Amino acid sequence: MNPVLTELTDFSHMRERIRDTFTDLCAISAPSLREAAVALRLREMVADLPVSVEEDRAGLDLGGDSGNLIVTLPGERVGRIVLAAHMDTVPPVAGRPMAPIVNGDRVHTGGKQILGGDDRGGVAIAVELLRLFAQVDAAARPTVIACFTIAEELGLRGARRLDVAALEADYAFVLDGEVPVGEVITRAPFKESLEIEVQGRRAHAALEPEAGVHAIAAAARVVSAFPLGRVADDMVTNIGQIEGGTASNVVPDRALIQAEIRAFTEARLNELFDRIADSAAREAATVGASVNVTRDRLYDGYAVEDDHPAMRALAATAPAHDLTLTAVSSIGGSDTNILNGQGLPAVDVGIGMHNIHSTDEWISVADLARVTLWLADAILYR
Ligand SMILES: [Zn+2]
Structure with missing residues (x-):
């Protein structure tokens, strides 16, 4: 481990x-x-740390009560590293307090309420890294920018409104990986x-059924022929909703x-879409119907x-933390x-x-402590 850290850290x-x-x-x-x-x-x-704190307009744009929070700890060493974690959780169970329980090394809720470790774990790691680096001499540390985002669970909506270019950062460690410590998600669809x-x-339906072209029957054919589920190792699809028709006599x-x-x-996505x-067009045509297929990214x-500087720093520092860096892919978005x-460039670090x-x-x-020290080490690595 970097001696700068061992000197600081009990x-x-x-x-x-x-x-x-x-x-x-x-x-x-x-x-x-x-x-x-x-x-x-x-x-x-972070009030006692030598950081600047900014809140962006994302909350105003999205109708939320807070924007993304950007906390910057300036350093004099070359490099600007982003730490990202989302502040929101999935909806809690109504009428029950958020009450984490510490049981030895584990934190859980006893099964009655969400924990929200996704992504308060990542938020806690980012806070701890800011605290650690605040103790490091400014000449020895790069600039560290913690981005605490909103509305991730609603479709990454907070991050979409983040002014990423303005961060002028080299790369980002996103602290939101639902994978073991040591695994880093470097690939997602x-x-x-x-x-x-x-x-x-x-x-x-009764007077002249022959004159009709049955859209629901056509849709049934379209659904039957739809490549559903895990179509290939690198492709997955779903039909989530279907609607049609007005009354039983029509x-x-x-x-x-x-x-x-x-x-x-993108090539495989286009292949799948085509x-x-x-x-869909072929199946609908067999019963005289037509389709209009629209897509939205x-x-x-x-x-x-693996040879990106972020990955090289993680790989070089992993052994000192009894970890082996493993690059993995995730089918989920973050x-x-x-x-x-x-x-x-950003990778999603398993926490x-x-x-x-x-x-x-x-x-x-x-795990939280270990990944924090590993990241601290990787950020100081050169
Ligand atoms: Zn998450």
Whole structure:
């Protein structure tokens, strides 16, 4: 480990501190667009540090009660490193307090309420890194910029409004990986929503059914032929909603199928889209119907290579923390997609979250402490 850190850090004390920071944050109810209480607590936590704190307009734009919070600790060493974590959680169970329970090394909720370790774990790590680097001589540290985003769970909406270019950063560690400590997500897919509108012809169901073109029957054929689920190792699709028709005595003239597709490269995404559009048109045509397929890009995929400086720093420092860096891919989206899409190379660091988005979520304090020190080491690496 970098001697700059060992000189500063009493490991056991740091572990207690990050545990307390984490449970402090987990006790705050703050689902998407209701992050103000967390943002306020974060301002208090960094109040004694030599940082600047800025809040952007994302909350105003999205109808939330807080914007993204950007906390900058300037350093004199070359380099500007972003730490990103989202402040919001999935909706808590109504009528129950947020009450994290510490049980030995584990923090959980006893199964009655969400923990929100996704992503308060990442937020706590970023706070602890700011505290550690604040003790490091400015000449020895790069500039560290913590971006605490809003509305991640609503479709990465806060990160989308972050002025990424203005950060002028070299790369970002996103602290939101639902994978074990040591694993880093360097690859995630593109995602699009699809709407397949099936057009038939309306007719009276009893007087002249022959005159109609049955849009629901056509939609059924389209659905049957749709490549559904894990289409390939690098592609996954879903049909999430279908609607159509007006009354039982009318041959329906319209049905609407709502779907999504994900693939790791744009070329594969286009291939998948073409396959779906062709198959939908062909199936609808067999019963005289037509389709209109529209697509909407929700976010871009990303792939960060193993020899990127961020990955090289993680790989070089991992052994000192009894870790082996493992690059993995994730089929889910995160703020990492948005940062990469905006031109800031970013990887999503596993922080050891378990059973996220559920009342059984738990996290290990030792994991939080270990990933924090590893990242500190990697950020100082050169
Ligand atoms: Zn998350």
